[in-house]
Amino acid sequence: MKPITTCIVAGLQYLIHPQKLGSIQETINSDAIIPITLLTTDEVFGDVEGILQLFDSYDDVFTPDFGSILVEKPGGNGSHGASVTAREVYHLDLVMALEDLAELPSGPYFLHGPNLHQAWRLYDDDLGAFTSGVIPDDLAQPDEFQPLTSSSFQRDSNSIPVPSRLYHPRPSPRKPLSGIRVSISDTIALKGTYTTFSSRAWKSLYKYASTVTSEYARELLDLGAVIVGKTKTSQFGTGAEWVDEQAPWSARGDGYGGLKGGSVGAAAALSGYEWLQYSIGVDDAKAVPDKGIYSISPSIGNMSNGGMITTSRFDRPRLFSRNLEGLLGLAAKSLGVETREFKFPTKILFPADLVSADETQRTALDAFVSSLQDFLGVQLQRVDVGGTWAQYPPIEADNEDMQTYMRLVGLTAVDIETELTRVGTFSLMVNPFIEATPQFFWNQCKSITELEHREDIRRLEIYRKWFHEHIMRITSAPKAQNDALLILPCGHSVETEHRDEAVAHWPVRVPDGREVPAQERQTPPGPHVFNSASKPTGRALDRPKDYINRSLAPNITPPNAERSATAASVSCLDDKVGVARSPRRESLELPHTKYRVKSFSPRESAPLQGDYPSV
Template sequence: MGSRSLLIVDGVSYLVHPQSLLKITESTGLEPIPVVLLPIDNSPSSVNDALQLINRFADVDDVYSPSFARTAVIRSSSERGLNEVLKKFEASGHFYAVYHVSPGSSQGYLPPGPYFLCDGGIHQAYRLYDDTLDSFIFGVIPDDVLNPGRYTAVTLLSSNGLWKSIPVPSRLYTVRTSTTPLAGARMGTKDIFRLEGTQTTMMSRPWIELYDADEQSADYTKKLIKLGAVIVGKSKMTSFASPEEPTDQWVDLHCPVNPRGDDTRAHRAAQQELQLLWRLRMAGLLYRGRLCWQCVKRTPFSFVEEWEKNPPQEAGGLPLLEYTEKSAFWSLCYDYYHGFDSFRDEYSAKFGKNPFVSSVVRFRWDVGKDVTPQEYEKYMKKLEVFRKWFTENIMGPDSKTLSNTILIMPYGQPHPEYRDEANTPAGTFPTIAEKFISPILHAPQLVLPFAQIPYLSKISGRSEMRPIASTMIGAKGSDLMLIKLAAEAFEKAGWPTSVQTGRYMYPVADNARHVGSVPRESLATYETNQRAVQELQRTFEKKSEDFPCNTM
């Protein structure tokens, strides 16, 4: 890749991607110029079509700013009438300068939107956001924006030198299709997933010392990219994906800041044993895509009591909690320990010492290394017995509804946890808990924030809001149904289906859930504008259908 350029446009910092996508006919200098690229036909309405499109840019794209519209680069699929169109653009008074791409260019179609013109070449524009929450290890950009596969880590800092800068491309560069439903969706991948060209850190200094950049992306990452996702960086996680808590258990690298409330609390799911939940029996629950709530029966339910009524023969009369006491956590630790055998061996061979790990990771490794293969098989067999009993007696697949039952459980602690308070030492987990049930059952699970409760923060000295969540679990294979069910349930109740960034998860209101309604006008306006721009883009694509197509 060539060198990258940085500049400020309308008070916003930008990165110029080094890949030149198109060449214009006129000569320009080396200094990047913000421009709008406008693929057009040569009809009399071309100028009006272009202005209509530009007016929509600011509504849907945070990369675009007015200065981009001062210079236009137009591209036509035909020489015929091009000079007249150029004159109309220049005479419109809307542009300081107008350039054009040679109709004979062999390079493919590019969507209209904000770009940079540098040394006669068109380059994608990336807006730089300051990572003030310290959420990312680094930002990334693809080496080839038309066919992203390999990525380069971006080592840029904010203007004050305190924060990493994360580059994001224009939302206008991609249009969703049936094969790319995630087109334009910006995503940060957790650092446990490999991304070709960048280094996986596992949030561990010894891991960083031992391994170089990855030469292949994880299958999960490849799938996201194939579906159109825009990978903007690698986000932080706990070391080796362990259940570390802020901040004393984060040793090698510091944890991100929680923007909720007073900025000092930790997100921490409950670890206590759960025996009580709600069970919803689904009989013809989904009808023509809408919910038939009259068909739903709510049943308070206890794992322990249900097991006592109808225990599996394999349990030998043991109570549920005794039978499953070690099965989940000890088998997990066995896999967790041996999953890093090669890392420990390679590190010791190269550096002559054991790699440092946090107390939480060390505790799990110590448990796992003492589990024998025979014990592991016994634990796995117990989990299989529990899963079979649960599927046959509590919740199983259904040919029509996909899941004959939906489980709803509380999730999380009811009180705030401050990151300046010491955490309890690492310990074991019970099998029957909201964290383990889903993977044990091989079932989908949703964590759904639905309310917020006030508390007096010892840090800010004022009333803050703490999110309250529940969790829903369906039978294996009911993933999409579960999402649709949750979305329609929230909509039917008049609850928000998206959360805000910043201090509050939802708008604050004086009601039982302390949640206000979200104005649908703002969401509707955005969606309306997004559709309008995409329609205009498709119109321009049709008018430019003679261009060779590139996959964006």
């Protein structure tokens, strides 16, 4: 790891990239740090003021202070420089040109002693969206990266380094993302950096940097993109409590709106930082992380997940942009999508058996569908998915209705081998802390046999094939018109959830000294619904023993305690999963229900099965 030097210029924080690019002819103090502007001979003896003003308006790294001292590139005649400009002019002697560049680009640099270095501006991560900023060890061929986790000079936050926009040539067919600043998810491998999973236990167990770069990150680098940092994910991609790490702050409203999903860091960073152009997250595409940005996820199996540490077979990269045009450009260039022969869909499908329960959401969806129909010139077709299944069921279903046949496939068809290995790896530690939500899913994995898992995967593939054939009518025939567009009324309510909402009601003291519990929801044993991305909490929750099945207020009616504890259901509308609960104290506690607070009991771990795959 190379030593990092930082400094302040005109009140702004800068990082001096450790790679030496050249040296000047003049002799100066070896410890001196001088901001300079590198120019060609023609630029030095031309309209210097105009060039510097252009740099200042175009580049967020350049400031007028860099223009106080100029360094002339070699190859020109600088003998009369002092008479042409009032600025001091140094002359570059030894040059280590970067790949694909005939000469070093004009722009802001630092002289550290007589040596020339790139200037990288340090931005404060005020939203807490990043796990760390990164810089490449080699500017010409970025292969290995160095994480930058030092705090800001002025605030208690990480600093994210970005290079000057002047260092990179214009986008070309060979490098269409030249100079584009991109962040990647914490779970995307980048050589030299670390994956944290927002877990202290994980970080203490895996202390070694990654030795490889993921295939998609490598593709971004080859296309000329600049990876500036890695963004936070919820714990193991499924957590919602944010105990070991602080959740990213939202750039919307007062900042206290709750963010959801595995790509919360990527969404928060792009929403709040104008200096970032795109961000790449990794999640299962169920939750919308933040408002005001656009995202797209490739279909499962359409791109390699090599080098991405995922917790579910449904996890895949999600590309974020602040506008649709930029999102199309990023997807087309980085995913190899051909847009020149693109044809608009000729069918709009809407599942009639899925209806949003939120009136505001339905109104917005109806307006969107109306605009889409006008734009495409086609009418909406409502399809009854369940009815179509009943009329044309797959042979393998053996006349079972769709809900019965699919059961909990969406919940249990996770990558059980990876999950059990990860839980088993944690068994090497003594009671590693795991948030309630990932603990719930891991316990589900431990309760599923390999035979059950294989059966669920088989049913999922059967359903996928049936859905393509009877709903989307996708075919592999030559010149087939596979151009149907399906609209899903999914997503969360338009009501904002705030991160400071209470998750438990504490006892209150009355004048006679007695403590009585505040009003809280009583939940007897039975199947109940929880929201995997609901209200954050940092404590384990346990039901109060003294008040079970007791109404604390006239308007509170406990649910039916006689319901079966084995029932379970899955709702596709609002990402809520119904699960069974046992009345025993040692049973799995569901997250995000309002119980009284109690300390954690020791957690069980599955036996280690094989080695965890290296990253």
